Amino acid sequence: MLAGLDLAVREVNDTGGILGRPLELMVRDTAADPQKAIAAVDELAGLGVVALVGEYHSVVARAAAARADALGLPFLCSSAVLDTLTEQPTDWVARLAPAQSHGWQIYADFLLGAGHRRIAVATQPSVYWASGTRILRDYLTPRGGTILELDMRALAPTAVCDEVVKHRATALLLLVGHPEPAVSIVKSVRRDPRLAEILIGAPAGQPEFAEWATLLGDDGISIPFLRYMPEQLNSLGVRVEASLRERLAEAPSFVAFEGYDTLTVLADVLRSNGVDRTRSAESWSRVAVEGTRGKIQFTRTPGINVWQWAWPPVQVVDRDPNEPDRFRILHIG
Structure with a gap:
């Protein structure tokens, strides 16, 4: 994400900045900790930033969004998907990533289309995982599916295999x-012969990242996950992909594109409205920006309390067994 944000900032400044002034990216690491996120929002707001961007972890983004809303600081959330970013409707927060209910229902459609009705979920205590489990159960149950929850606080990985069998x-x-x-x-x-035909899935997208392939090798292939990319990148996306690949020395994940698109949108907002926070927050409904993955516009979406891009492209993909560095598209939402 940071690589995408930084690339967009550099391009904005190479073309004159914002109203003749350079755009500065001030980075704070929330370390997946909601309390650190709140402290970072307070610090940055006190330093006079014009807006807040970023965040990958949904629970942390919720804490940041609530604090930004309370302080009157525009927050363009790049990558977190939890439906309820704020408890009440707000004009201060907008989001690029699709809501979890949207993406995970697409994943559930993929499971049904592949013939899966009896589905186990290995889960840990978290608002995010609990929300995902509920979305899957609510969508699959009326369609003949069942969900078995396996609490990883109580089960070793080998015991998970026994429960699945x-x-x-x-x-x-x-x-x-x-x-x-x-x-x-x-x-x-993968080592249990009883489960040779089992589908392992990861809707949250863990197999997207290069570390997954490094740690698992061939065991990490053919594990479907959600990816927020189009079938074909537009010309901007192709150019940005090449720049990000050079910076990262590897293929960029979809999160890098989310970062780039975030700054592209924010730069457009600032050029149109100046650096006044209130005017920026009031302008989400007027955004119409061509990003790397399509035209970005924000709407009020039922059940979502923030301004939402409805919707980014959504795919279910996996790592190709023949070319683990390549993603196969299995389903499109």
Whole structure:
């Protein structure tokens, strides 16, 4: 994400900045900690920033969004998907990533289309994982599906295999942290001959990242996950992909494109409205910006309390067994 944000800032400044002034990116690491996020928002607001951008972790983004709303600081959330970023409707917060309910229902459609009705989920305590489990259950149950929850506080990875066999699940979804216990679960399942035909899935997108392939090798292939990319990048996306690949020395994840698109949108808002925070927050409804993954516009979406891009492109993909560095598109939402 940071690479995408930084690339966009550099391009904005190379073309004259914002109203003749350079755009400065002030970075604070929330370290996946909601309390650190709140402290960072307070610090940055006190330093006079014109807006807040970024955040990958949904629970942390929720804390940042609530604080930004309270302080009257525009926050363009790049990558977090939890539906409820704020408890009440707000004009201060907008989001590029699709809501979890939208993306995970697409994933559920993929499971049904592939013939999976008995689905186990290995999960850990978290608002995000609990929300994902609920979305899957609410969508699959009326369509003949069942969800078996496996609490990873109580089960070792090998015990997960026993439970999947016992309940005759045909798919096991990893609603757990990366690298652990996700990596250990995958290794245990891949080594269990009883589960040779099981589908391992990771809707949250853990297999997107290069570390996944490094840690798991061939065990990490053919694990479908959600990816917020189009079938074909537009000309801007192609150019940005090449620049990001050079910067990162590897293929960029979709999160890097989310970062780039975030700054592209914010730069347009600032050029049109100046650096006044209130005017920026009032302008979300007027955004119409061509990003790397399509035209970005924000709307009020039922059940979502922030301004939402409805919707970014959504794919279900996996790592190709023949070319692990290549993603195969399995389903499009």
